[in-house]
Amino acid sequence: MYCACETDVLVSMGVARDAGLAVSVRSGGHSTAGYSVNSGGMVIDLSEMKGVVLDEDRALVHVLPGTPFEVFNGALNGTGWHVPTGACGSVCVAGFVQGGGYGYTSRTYGIQSDKAAAFRVALASGTVVTANERANADLFWALRGGTGGNFGVVLQVSYHMVRLPSVWGWSITWQAEQAAQVLELLQKDYTRQGAPRTAGLHDEPGLLQRAGGVHGARHVLRPAGRGLRCHRTPAANPRRTTGGGQGGLLPRAEQLF
Template sequence: MAHRKSPARIAKDARIAHFQSLATRQAAPNAPGATLTWDAVAALEAKLVGRIVLPSSPDYNAARQESNPAFQAYPEIIVYCACEHDVLECLAVARTYNLWVAVRCGGHSTAGYSVNSGMVVDLSDLKGVVLDPPRERVHVLPGTDFDHFNGAMNHTGWHVPTGACGSVCVGGFVQGGGYGYTSRAFGIQSDLVESFRVALANGSIVTASAQENPGLYWAMRGGTGGNFGVLLQVTYRMHRLDQVWAWAISWDAAHAAEVLTTMQAHYMKTGAPDALGYMMNLGYQNSTPVYMVQGMFCGTRDEGMKAIARLMAIPSAQLLVDKTGTYPDMNIWLEDHPYTLPDNLPDGVAETKACGYISTPLSTADWQRIIDYFKTSPNPWSLAYLEPYGGAINRYPVADSAFIHRHVDADLVVDVFWTNDTERAQMEAWLDGFMNLVKPFLNGHVYQNYPDASLQDFAQAYWGPAYPQLQQVKAQYDPGNFFHFQQSVRLPQK
C-alpha cells in the first residue's frame, strides 16, 4: 500500500514550517510581553492533532470571539484540541511558559470567562456521543453541542435533559448544573452524571465518580468549569423517554399577573406533575409585549392538557402550540414556535444578563408591578423569563453536589440587548432597575451557569454554604491555582 500524507498532515506541516521560519526573524509570536517563542509554537503545533491560532493568523478575530460580542479578549494563543493528548500538550506548554489558561467549549459564558489574554484551550472539536443502552448510560465529549447531543439521542427512546439553545456545549453546561425543559422530571443535568474524565493541572487524567475521587465528582457538579481541571468526557445515566407533548399558551396583558400568580402557587414547588416543564416568557413580538408560556410534558397530550387545565381556564388563554414528537424534535420546534424571542435582533447585537432565585410568594399586585416595569424597556428586544424548579430538582439532596439551588420556586432571568455604548448604558440601567424591583423576592443566590461579573460576593451567590468544601477540593486537585479567572474558586487561606 502506498504511504501518503493526509491533507490534514500536509496543512499541518505547512503551519509548522511557517512558525519555524518566523523564529529566525522575530523573538516572540505576539505583542510585547508575550511569553511564547516561535520555536515553542512550532513544537506544540507539531505535537497536536488539532491546530493553533495566533493573533497573526487570518482567522484570529473569528476564533477569539465569544458568542456574545460584549466580551472582547485577545488571547496570546488559541488551541483547538482534537483529542485528549492535545489537551495534555497544551497544559504542559502552559506550565512551562506560565500561561494563563481558559477552557472553552461553546463560548457561551455570560460573563466572558471562556476567553482570556493567555491560552484558550478550545474543546469544540472534541465532540461525540456513544450510547450504551444495556447499561442505560451515554458517554459524551465536552465540545458536543446540544444539536449534536440531541440528534444522537433522537428516536432511540433514551433521554438526558439538555438546554434549549442548540449551540451550547456539554462541558460548561453540566459543570454549572444544567437546566432544561425536562429537569423537573429528571433533574438538573449534573444530577444524572455517573462520572467525569478530567485532565488535571499536573498533566494527569483521573476519573471522578462516587467511587473514585468523590470530592472532585461532588465539586464538578455545580462548581462550574475552569476551576479544577479540563473536562474530557461525561458519562450520564439515561432515562426512557419516547415522546413528549410540546405546548405553548399566550394571554392578554390584562391577565398576565394572574397567570404568574397561578404558576407560582400551582406549577413550581407544588401542584404540577414532575412531567410538566416550561418557561414563562415576557418578551416583544413586533414591538408588542408578549405574555407566553411554552414547554413540554413527558407523557401524552391528554395527560398534558389535564396538567395545564388551570392555566387554560384563565381568560384570554390561547393554546398556540399543540404538537407531539421526540424531545429533540420538539426542542427544535419550540425554538421557532409560536414566536422567536427576542425578536428581530440585529447582527452583532450584544447582551447583558442578570438573574436570581425566587423563594418568596409574590402577590398578584407584585407580579403586576414587574409586568408594568417590563413594558418600560427602552428597546423592544428585552426578555424576562422564569425557569421553574420543583419536582426532581428540588428532591435531589442539597449536600450531594455543589449545585445548591434546590428549595426555590424558579430562576428569574432578565436579558437586555444593545448595539453601542450609549444604548448599553441605557439598557443596563434599566436592567439594574428591574433587579432592584424584584430583589425583595429573591434569596440572594444566582444560577452559576449565568455568571455575573458585577456580583460583589459571587461565592455566596453561586455556592453559598458549599463554598468552603469547594475550596478544599480546589486545594487538593489544583493546589497551584493553575485554573483561575475573575470568579473562580479561591484556594483556602492558610
C-alpha cells in the first residue's frame, strides 16, 4: 500500500488488522535483511510521505518518514544546521533512524538515533501517539536503533540539529584487479587509532572506493588532510577528488591532501 498521508497509513493498518495480514513497513527499501517486505501479507510503503520543516528557534527539524537523504540534506544545505545522515542519497529517514544510523559525522555527533527528539507513531491499535523522553518513553527508547517496524509505523521524526562548520569531502577509487593490494593497505594503515574525530569514512560495496569527509576550521583540516597521504601508493593508483559544502567552499586537492 503506497501511502501519501497519515490517513492512508491508518486505513491500511485497519485493513491488515481486519484481514489478519502480517505487515511490513518500507520507507526507502534499503533493508538488506529484507525486513521491509514479506510474503502473503501487506507492505505499507511510506516513500510518498516526504517533507522537511526547520524550527531554527528550537534547533529542531521535523522530517516525514519517506524523505530521502538527498532531500533531507538539501533542505539543510546552506543553513549551517546538520543532522548525521548516511552515505546514500536514496536511503530514507524512518528505516535509517530505527536502525541506529551511522554517517560521515557520527564520530563527532553520534549516530542519527542519538539526535532523535521525538517520533510520531501509528500503533497497531489505530491510535497515533508521540514518543519522546516525557511521553511514551519506553517506545521512544525502543525506536532508536535495531527495532524498525516492530512497534508501529513511524509517521514523523523530529531531530535535534547541531551547528556544522565547513565540510571538505574526498574520494579515492581503484580498479577491481587492485583490490587485494588495497585490502592489505587498509588492514595495515586504516585500523590505527588517532584519526581526528572530525573525520568520517565510508566504503562502497566491492572495495572499489573509499570516501569520507572532514569538517571543521581550516587549521583542523590541514593535519587531517596530511594523514591521507598514505593513500598515495603505486599499488592503489588512486584517483583523488574533493568537494566542499557550506558556503560553496571547493578546496583544491592539494589543500586537503
